[in-house]
Amino acid sequence: MGKSTRRVAVVGAGMVGAGCAYSMINQSICEEIMMIDRTYDRAVAQALDLSHCMEFTSTRTKVYAGRMEDCADMDVVILTAGANPKSGQSRLDVLEDAKNITRDLVSRIMAGGFDGIFVVAANPVDIVTYLVREVSGLPRSRVIGTGTSIDSSRLKTLLSEVFSIDPRSVQGYALGEHGDSQFVAWSHVTIGGKPILHILSQHKDRFKAVDLEMIERRTKDAGWEIFTRKGNTQFGIGNALAYITRSVLNDEHKIIAVSAILDGEYGQHDLCIGVPAIIGKGGIEEVLELNLSKDEERKFQNSCTVIREGINKLAETV
Known part of the structure; x- marks a missing residue:
């Protein structure tokens, strides 16, 4: 990381990789x-197209x-190549294909040094x-998933529309699985x-139409709404990847809701889940432990269970 030239490889030259x-x-x-794809010609074409910017x-x-x-x-390898769910499937339904693709890609990347x-x-x-x-085999700090970074951004966008403010004036997180069991930690959302x-409690009449459950549901379903309408998500997640990578390369220490591997945080071990973390040149510099409400804690534990079941299923098929 001490090199003056910052180098990034994007593995997967499809919509998300190109957007990133x-x-x-x-x-x-x-x-x-460096653009990488299983179809080398597509990597070449994307590199040429991007170089014309x-x-x-x-x-x-x-x-x-x-x-x-x-x-x-x-310095950074961004992995976007994976298995896309079909109509009616959840992200967890493509686990077996994702496992095979990931093992092959990561093994070859590590073999290259x-x-x-x-x-x-x-x-x-x-x-x-x-x-x-x-x-x-890398330290847990050097493996970062986008997690609920994009979901947290979607949450802020929805709230900005409800309250007629800039989304950057909203602070808060969607936590847990980047999937059906995610939730909004409302006790930590501020405007x-x-x-x-x-x-909401001080201005009951003014904001009586605000439905937090509906906003939480729309946050969770936003990706699927995009996917079902155009077949992929691209720009939001591409920018989330760029945002995380920038914090690494510039050692910005931004706090971002990412997929982090826990080792005692939130009482969990050997589990990867969406939580706020400080991102710097070492990767995940620190996982932030929020004081969740009892209901949020229950939702977090439920999300942990869902992810752990997926990890166990993955281990069974090794």
Whole structure:
């Protein structure tokens, strides 16, 4: 990480990978991006297309195609390649395919001498992130999943519409599984520093139409709404990946809700789940433990159970 040239590999040159690379180019996050895909020609085509942005950006980013075995000099490897659920399936339904894809990719990347940080977006992201750590053998701090970062962003967008404010004035998190068992930690959501629960209790008439359960449900279902309408999500998750990577490369110490492997935090061990964490040059510098309400704690434990069952199922098929 001490090199002056910041290098990032994007594994999976589809919609999410291309969206991530495009975000990194426009935000001048790194100096080099290597696009990798199982179809090498697609990686070449995406690299060429992305390289044609440079006339219109403030800085130049070198973009080129490569292979899994070429990642030794990369600071960050972003994994977007995975199995996509079909109509009627959940993210957990593609676990077996995701396992096979992830094992192959990570084994080849590590065999090439990679010793940086993984940022994972492939679904089911909490379990895939756990598997990446298992296969790579890297410290838990150097394997980060996008987790509920995108869900937390969706939550802030929904609240910004309800309260007619900039979403960046909202602080709060969706926690747990990036999936059906996720939940909003309402006890920690603030608007302009003021707890949302206090705002609603103090202005009952003004905000009597605000339905927190509906907002929580729309937060959880937002990805599926996009997926069913156009077949994929791309821009939000691509920017989330770029945001996490920027915090790593610039050592920004941003607090982001990511998939982190727990080792005692929240009373959990050997489990990967969406929680707020400080992201810096070492990867996950610290997991933040929120004081959850009893109901939130129950929901968190339920989400842990869902993810652990997935991890156990994955172990049974090894």
